[in-house]
Amino acid sequence: MLSFSQPTIVLFFFTLTILALIKYQQYPERIFGLLFIALYSCDLVSENQVISSFANQGLLTLILLIICSLALEKTRLLKVVTNYVIKKSYNATWLRLFGLTTIASAILNNTAVVSTMLAPIRNNTHHAASKLLLPLSYAAILGGTLTLVGTSTNLIVNSMVIEAGMPSLRFFDFTLVGLSVVSSCGILLFLSSRLLPSKQLKQQYASDYLIDTEVMLGSTLIGHSIENNGLRNLESLFLVEILRSNRLISPVAPSEVIQANDRLIFSGDIKKVTHLSQFSGLSSFANQNGLPMNNLTEVIIRPESVLIGCSLKKVGFRALFDAAVVAIKRDGETVSGKLGELNLKAGDYLVLAVGDDFKARHNIQKNFFVISGVETEQLLDGYKEKLAIGGFFVAILLSACNLLPLFKGMLILLAGLLMTGCLNGNEVLQRLPKNIWLIIASALLLAQALSNSGAFTFFDDFVRHHQDAFTPFIGLVLVYLMTWLLTELVTNNAAAALIFPIGYELAASLSISPMPYVMAVAFAASASFISPYSYQTNLMVYNAGQYRLTDFIKVGLPISLLYGVTVITALSLIYDIGIA
Structure with a gap:
């Protein structure tokens, strides 16, 4: 009967995880979930290590940051700023877009930044969206390298740094190298953006x-x-x-x-109707009737309704139903003109802002087929908007100045957002990054298992027997290349989590500080410029811009190579790692 040592089993799980991620790239959370079950079931990690991995301070900080940024998405901050991006000159538009996106991505979730920018770019009348969307994604990636909170990979690496017993990374530890890649790759991106196709996108809407x-x-x-x-x-x-x-x-x-x-x-899309409230003095029927826009109901006019052939203005809709019509849709026919003056027909779809008495009215079922409620996207205003924006940036600023830990600042902010109604429990539960939580906690457990089993002792033996050829610089290049290749093949978060323990152990074998290797993992995990599938912002613009894979290779490959050279050179100079 065959028996295997613990190091062999752990290395088998490690290799199997990488192969599974390459094969089933779209299911990383399932793969890491199975890894967690396997490690715990085989007694390769202890209960305390399981608990500490899921409650890792760096990981919890990342989750708090993502949740608190949900409130920012409900404000007008990014939407107001993006109005100033699109100009008639392509160069002016590109430079504004790149500058704004890199700065915003340094302190905000870059996925939220890209999703906010998508609509203004797609709807602009001056430039083909395909000329701007890929630079948008790349700018968000580059901007995320500037600070600790700029991208989830930096926070994931920080969680593993804390787990390894090292001091937490500081807010600006990434900035010097980040500025190097932003400036060098930004220039190349500006020049190579001319190679992107010029495609005029058709307007598409979720509803008419x-x-x-x-x-x-x-x-x-x-x-x-x-x-x-x-x-x-x-x-x-x-x-x-x-x-x-x-x-x-x-x-x-x-x-x-x-x-x-x-x-x-x-x-x-009627779900976006509340976005019109960001414009001062732009009023709908519901606003004029004093009815809330967060309680919309979709109905169809019945054939026997008293409304048929009448206009909303003539029939006295508010008095009849304690509701106001927000929008109308008519299948097979384009409607035009003032909503209140349209003659209604059987089968017309109406979206109603309803009052407290709407459901109690006996004439509702006689006139309408009630389809369902419409859950609109609610924007914050007044003091809630100020709290969401001000609270977030104050917490970031205090962390950057080392006056308040980021974890503590975000935890206090989340409590304030929940208490004031800026966020509610359902929103938090729905948008809780459960997949990221499982992936990173499982990766932390894998690092623990590798350490427990002594699976990395071969590094010491290998380095000891190849001391002349295996220098710290060669090690830095290898760690970067391993992370980068895995990032393009799998995903950025998985790559950072899997290669970190290798880089950390390799630095120990070479008897040098682990920091250059830690930073190499963080920067290489963000170097996703070739594949549209390995980084979320790339995938977002890939579909929106109707790109082909060749567009990513044509523009992304030179940027990826320059990015790698810049990072390795900068880390070598900062941490005094000679080539010899």
């Missing part, structure tokens, strides 16, 4: 609901063009026409100047 709004007196929109007001850059909403003094303006030119009492008619 017609949404009627009115520009009220005193609105800040008055006197400014559609483009300057940011009305062309909305996510999944499109301004299809303007009604002005009984005159219909369609299509609407970006240079069209808004006037008081204009009726702005939008088409698109």
